[in-house]
Amino acid sequence: MLVQTSQGQSGSAHVVVLGNEKGGSGKSTVALHVAVALLKAGQRVATIDLDGRQQSFTRYIDNRSACARRTGLDLELPVHRCIKPGETMQILDNESLEWVQFVDAISTVERAFDFIVIDTPGSDTYLMRLAHAMADTLVTPINDSFLDFDVLGTIDPATYSVTGVSRYAEMVRDARRKRRQLDGASPDWILVRNRLSMLESRNKQLVIDGLNELSLRLGCRSINGFTEREVYREFFPRGLTALDDLDEALGTCPSMEHVMAREEVTRLLRQLKLPIDERGRRRAANRAEWFSQVDKPLEVHDIFGAPQIGFQRG
Numbered sequence: 489m490l491v492q493t494s495q496g497q498s499g500s501a502h503v504v505v506l507g508n509e510k511g512g513s514g515k516s517t518v519a520l521h522v523a524v525a526l527l528k529a530g531q532r533v534a535t536i537d538l539d540g541r542q543q544s545f546t547r548y549i550d551n552r553s554a555c556a557r558r559t560g561l562d563l564e565l566p567v568h569r570c571i572k573p574g575e576t577m578q579i580l581d582n583e584s585l586e587w588v589q590f591v592d593a594i595s596t597v598e599r600a601f602d603f604i605v606i607d608t609p610g611s612d613t614y615l616m617r618l619a620h621a622m623a624d625t626l627v628t629p630i631n632d633s634f635l636d637f638d639v640l641g642t643i644d645p646a647t648y649s650v651t652g653v654s655r656y657a658e659m660v661r662d663a664r665r666k667r668r669q670l671d672g673a674s675p676d677w678i679l680v681r682n683r684l685s686m687l688e689s690r691n692k693q694l695v696i697d698g699l700n701e702l703s704l705r706l707g708c709r710s711i712n713g714f715t716e717r718e719v720y721r722e723f724f725p726r727g728l729t730a731l732d733d734l735d736e737a738l739g740t741c742p743s744m745e746h747v748m749a750r751e752e753v754t755r756l757l758r759q760l761k762l763p764i765d766e767r768g769r770r771r772a773a774n775r776a777e778w779f780s781q782v783d784k785p786l787e788v789h790d791i792f793g794a795p796q797i798g799f800q801r802g
Contacts, residue, residue: 535607
């Protein structure tokens with residue numbers, strides 16, 4: 489599902505940031521699908537929710553944890569932290585409180601985990617900018633409309649050609665520049681066309697053309713994300729993803745919508761090209777084997793081991 493590459497020599501976790509200054513783009517849905525996909529690939533995953541007011545990502549994970557307890561099913565869960573927003577009257581004091589939490593969350597997991605998936609708020613905040621500067625992979629979901637396109641760039645109303653770069657894109661470009669100056673890294677920025685219409689239209693093609701043109705200016709790439717499907721909305725209360733095996737225990741049966749959603753999620757994750765290694769694949773295989781045997785009674789040789797050579801009966 490994910491591209492296999494070697495991990496960096498530093499031993500630090502690969503940071504995946506979901507970012508867009510406009511709300512409602514589907515960041516939290518994409519974030520959980522990415523985290524669960526990595527867990528299913530045997531990766532050690534930590535997640536951080538920087539949107540301490542909305543907490544959509546946190547509630548999604550809480551719903552998943554509750555579903556696992558209720559059904560007894562093996563639903564992969566990341567180690568999660570939600571940064572509580574400062575509530576003083578002073579902006580600097582609030583930023584300081586949030587900064588301390590964020591540093592503690594990162595320092596706790598950066599060496600012990602393979603990936604950190606960070607969901608950011610749909611607004612310009614201090615921690616949101618910091619997370620963008622830390623990203624190894626930046627994923628920007630954007631709804632398939634020019635209203636959402638405006639967060640990234642401006643369009644000529646007559647020709648629909650790109651005429652400029654908007655504030656959020658400027659912020660990302662500045663964050664990437666600072667990151668290169670700091671450690672020479674070149675973060676991979678991916679624009680994800682999300683909540684796609686199933687119908688072809690002139691507007692849809694114009695948005696595609698605009699994003700392709702803008703990608704050349706910004707040095708990023710544009711890919712397709714999730715189609716606007718009812719099944720994604722149904723997943724949230726149960727904390728499920730399109731990658732989970734649905735059965736009667738979950739009260740949800742597989743459908744053609746679920747099959748199609750799984751295919752597009754798999755395609756998205758393949759295009760993100762996130763790095764996993766063979767150790768993760770082995771962990772995933774061992775975990776699957778353990779859970780396949782957990783309800784079976786132990787055989788005698790499982791308890792005592794195989795007879796030793798030279799062992800004699802009394």
